[in-house]
Amino acid sequence: MIFKVLYQEHASEIPVxxxxxxxxxxxxxxxxxxxxxxxxxxxxxxxxxLEGEHLAYEKQSEDFKVENV
Incomplete structure (x- = not known):
């Protein structure tokens, strides 16, 4: 399964x-x-x-690159 991870670059950073x-x-x-x-x-x-139509939508982004284990 593909997951979208939202993150801040530093562990100590407050989410903005x-x-x-x-x-x-x-x-x-x-x-x-x-x-x-x-x-x-x-x-x-x-x-x-991400699955179905949501995954298809995300794949349209130029930044869409999947990392895996």
Missing amino acids: RENTHRLYYEAENERQVRSELKDRNINIEFIQP
Whole structure:
């Protein structure tokens, strides 16, 4: 499954919409995403599973690159 991860670049950063970044990650579940990203020192705001039409919409973005385990 592909997940959209919204995050701040530094773990100590307070979430501010204008500074929020996103990445797309392929994993079995949200727990696996968090486990794989824990060493990156980022502040994860939200992890959203993508499927169906929502995934198709996200794929249209030029920034759409999926990272995987």
